[in-house]
Amino acid sequence: MNTPVLIMDRSKIISNYREMKSAFTDFHIAYAMKSNSHNDILNLLLREDSDIETASISEIQLLIERGVSPEKIIFSNPVKPESAIRSAVESGVFTMTFDSLSELKKFIPYKEFIKPILRIDVANEGSLWVLSGKFGCPKRVWPQIFQYMKDNEITLSGITFHVGSQCEMASTWGKAIAEVGEAALMAETYNLKPEILNIGGGFPINLGRDVPTVKDIANVVYKAINDLEKKGIVFEKFYAEPGRFISGSAGTLCTRVIGVGDRDIKGQSEKWVFLDTGVFSGLMETIDGITYPLYSNGSGEIERVMLCGPSCDGADKMFKAFLPSPKVGDIIYMYGTGAYTMSYSSNFNGIEPPSVSFVDKIENKVENFKLN
Ligand SMILES: Cc1ncc(COP(=O)(O)O)c(C=O)c1O
Numbered sequence: 001m002n003t004p005v006l007i008m009d010r011s012k013i014i015s016n017y018r019e020m021k022s023a024f025t026d027f028h029i030a031y032a033m034k035s036n037s038h039n040d041i042l043n044l045l046l047r048e049d050s051d052i053e054t055a056s057i058s059e060i061q062l063l064i065e066r067g068v069s070p071e072k073i074i075f076s077n078p079v080k081p082e083s084a085i086r087s088a089v090e091s092g093v094f095t096m097t098f099d100s101l102s103e104l105k106k107f108i109p110y111k112e113f114i115k116p117i118l119r120i121d122v123a124n125e126g127s128l129w130v131l132s133g134k135f136g137c138p139k140r141v142w143p144q145i146f147q148y149m150k151d152n153e154i155t156l157s158g159i160t161f162h163v164g165s166q167c168e169m170a171s172t173w174g175k176a177i178a179e180v181g182e183a184a185l186m187a188e189t190y191n192l193k194p195e196i197l198n199i200g201g202g203f204p205i206n207l208g209r210d211v212p213t214v215k216d217i218a219n220v221v222y223k224a225i226n227d228l229e230k231k232g233i234v235f236e237k238f239y240a241e242p243g244r245f246i247s248g249s250a251g252t253l254c255t256r257v258i259g260v261g262d263r264d265i266k267g268q269s270e271k272w273v274f275l276d277t278g279v280f281s282g283l284m285e286t287i288d289g290i291t292y293p294l295y296s297n298g299s300g301e302i303e304r305v306m307l308c309g310p311s312c313d314g315a316d317k318m319f320k321a322f323l324p325s326p327k328v329g330d331i332i333y334m335y336g337t338g339a340y341t342m343s344y345s346s347n348f349n350g351i352e353p354p355s356v357s358f359v360d361k362i363e364n365k366v367e368n369f370k371l372n
Contacts, residue, residue: 001331003256004277004354008036008338011361012250013044020203020242021048023218027238030074032201033059035243035339036251040358042066045246053201053241054093057084064091076160076198076241078119078135082106089113095196097160099137101144108152115157117198118145120183122161122176126169127202128289131162142183146190158196158237159183165244165340166290167202170212170220177224184233197225197235203245205336208293214245244339251338252362253277253354257298257330258310271305273326278309278316280348282341283334286318292334300325311349 020029030051033042037059042052046068054060055077063073070092078099080088088096089110098104099119107114121136137145149156159180163172177199184194199221204211225235259274279287286292286307302322309316323332345353 001254002355003254003331004275004281005254006282006337006341006354006356007252007254007362008038008040008247008356008358009250009252009360009362010040010044010358013041013246014048016242016246016249017045017048017050020214020240020245023214024221024238024240027199027240030072030076030239030241031246032076032241032243033063034343036247036342037062038342038356038358041247051239053243057081057087060088060091060093064093070094074117074198074239074241076117076119076200079103080106085110085114095157097198099135101141101148104145104148104154107154111152111154115196116149116154117158117160117196118142118156118183118194119160119162120179122163122179123172124162124164124167125172125175127164127167127172128207129165129285131164136161139179139182142186146187146192149192150190156187156192156194158194158198158235159187160196160198160200160239162200162241163202165202166204166207168204168209168211170217173199173202173217174220174224177221177228181228181231181233184228184235185231195236196239197237198239198241201241201243201245203240203242205244205249205339206293207291207336246339248336248339251336251341253282253292253334253337253341255332255334255354257326257328257332259328260326263306265306271303271326272317273305273307273323274310275307275332276310276351277354278311279318280309280311280313280316280346281351281353282337282345283309283318284344285340287315291319291321292336294321294323295333295335296323296326296330297333298324298326298330300327310351313349 030053032053075096255277307318
């Protein structure tokens with residue numbers, strides 16, 4: 001087998017999308033293409049009638065060029081270059097997010113067209129890849145935003161949030177929707193009536209621990225929406241923007257051990273295992289807490305080792321894992337790697353990213369998972 005290679009399972013992309021759609025029946029499911037924008041994934045999802053969440057004008061143009069209707073595209077990056085906003089509007093993509101007054105001011109020339117969605121700051125409790133802090137309008141700024149919208153006759157089309165990626169706590173969505181309720185109530189006092197509720201992404205996959213299913217999360221979400229309705233806060237249109245949930249579990253990265261070394265770290269001896277894929281060639285998320293379940297074709301006594309990548313950079317180290325006595329040439333399968341691997345990969349040090357291969361179905365090796 002030539003490594004590294006990311007094997008993507010078409011049937012899993014489709015079943016993930018359908019699982020999401022059946023849990024969130026009256027939601028538009030807008031696939032976050034930043035997680036993996038491979039043509040085959042887009043083809044499969046567009047055939048399923050998925051909407052698409054985009055982060056840049058080039059993602060939008062790619063979709064428009066292939067004939068996707070602009071109404072099916074949302075532009076959810078809360079901070080965009082002015083030129084990207086203009087081009088999006090010219091392409092007919094009007095639903096877009098903002099989370100600051102400075103961004104809202106960029107919408108003014110196109111205010112008859114743009115459907116502005118306010119992204120609020122919410123807790124990212126239970127999430128392995130935190131997005132709060134960098135994104136989300138804090139509560140204390142809402143009055144300025146709403147006053148500006150009222151004074152400049154800009155409609156507030158909707159409210160959104162992101163609980164952080166790989167959020168393993170369903171209750172976090174419930175708390176976020178309660179915050180949305182507060183924002184909507186405040187907006188009403190400025191005669192603004194948001195109609196869209198966008199619950200963002202963050203839906204988790206099996207990375208070796210028990211995680212809530214999308215059905216569990218949907219139960220929390222629908223209850224929270226019901227609670228808002230009891231208070232008279234009624235939304236007309238709903239979006240979810242899953243990325244990892246659709247593409248992540250559909251991917252298995254096959255990587256090879258290219259070196260093994262003994263190291264002394266803070267007085268402790270450790271075995272370091274060098275793989276042909278690392279932080280810079282796709283496994284970027286490992287720098288901040290994401291780990292993947294592994295299966296090795298090697299044999300021998302189980303050892304706890306530090307996994308690192310092939311570049312000459314000290315930051316190219318990933319996570320500790322249990323592997324059967326690693327040797328050069330062993331193949332390591334990393335599950336759940338279909339999202340945010342190809343899209344993050346570079347050819348740093350001249351090392352090529354993994355190739356990608358699509359198959360109709362891959363065998364589920366979940367029973368072989370070793371917990372990291
Ligand atoms: C605005 C927005 N929506 C959706 C997503 C997808 O998140 P996830 O892959 O955790 O579902 C992201 C990821 O960063 C995002 O920034």
